[in-house]
Amino acid sequence: xxxxxxRAEGFDEERRTQSDRRLQPTSVxxxxxxxxxxxxxxxxxxxxxxxxxxxxxxxxxxxxxMLAVASILDAFFTMRIIDAGGSEINPIMRRLLDRGLFAFxxxxxxxxxxxxxxxMIFKNYYLFGTRFRVAYLFPVLLTLYAVLxxxxxxxxxxx
Numbered sequence: 768x769x770x771x772x773x774r775a776e777g778f779d780e781e782r783r784t785q786s787d788r789r790l791q792p793t794s795v796x797x798x799x800x801x802x803x804x805x806x807x808x809x810x811x812x813x814x815x816x817x818x819x820x821x822x823x824x825x826x827x828x829x830x831x832x833m834l835a836v837a838s839i840l841d842a843f844f845t846m847r848i849i850d851a852g853g854s855e856i857n858p859i860m861r862r863l864l865d866r867g868l869f870a871f872x873x874x875x876x877x878x879x880x881x882x883x884x885x886x887m888i889f890k891n892y893y894l895f896g897t898r899f900r901v902a903y904l905f906p907v908l909l910t911l912y913a914v915l916x917x918x919x920x921x922x923x924x925x926x
Contacts (some may be wrong), residue, residue, distance in 0.1 A: 823887060830905040831883055837912035838879035842872050844919035851926040 845855065846868070855861040863874035890902035 827887065827890070827902075827905070830909065831887070833909055834883060834905070834912070835876070835880055837909065837916065838876055839872075840916055841912065841919070842875040844916060844923065845875075846871075848919060848922055848926075851923070853922070 845860070849855060849864070855864055859878075860871065860875065864871045886901055886904060890900065892901050893899065894901060
């Protein structure tokens with residue numbers, strides 16, 4: 768019935784020049800596109816709903832890099848404070864420090880950086896039904912690291 772209607776109205780069913788892409792299997796490399804398409808939601812009514820994205824902003828990249836650098840700086844200043852006679856309060860870090868410097872630095876870095884991919888994936892989810900999105904944790908964490916590193920520098924200046 769539809770074919771007859773389309774012919775009567777002058778539509779051609781096979782106007783496509785390319786074959787149907789859905790008939791071919793997906794390539795392994797399709798998981799790594801050169802550039803994703805979605806950076807934010809498309810509709811205003813979707814704004815309050817959680818959603819995933821394919822691409823991240825340069826600000827997100829900067830926040831991730833600053834968190835990684837802050838973690839390394841924290842480990843460096845902690846080592847300087849310990850060398851000056853201080854001690855590690857965190858029991859997990861203290862145990863890693865007992866195993867050696869490499870274990871301490873790697874443990875500190877891995878424990879800090881391991882959660883970043885999850886924070887990035889779920890950045891558009893609201894926490895506990897509030898208006899506080901997961902993405903807002905990045906500036907909070909950076910602020911906490913800034914306070915910690917400032918405190919460590921102040922301790923080193925007193926020694």
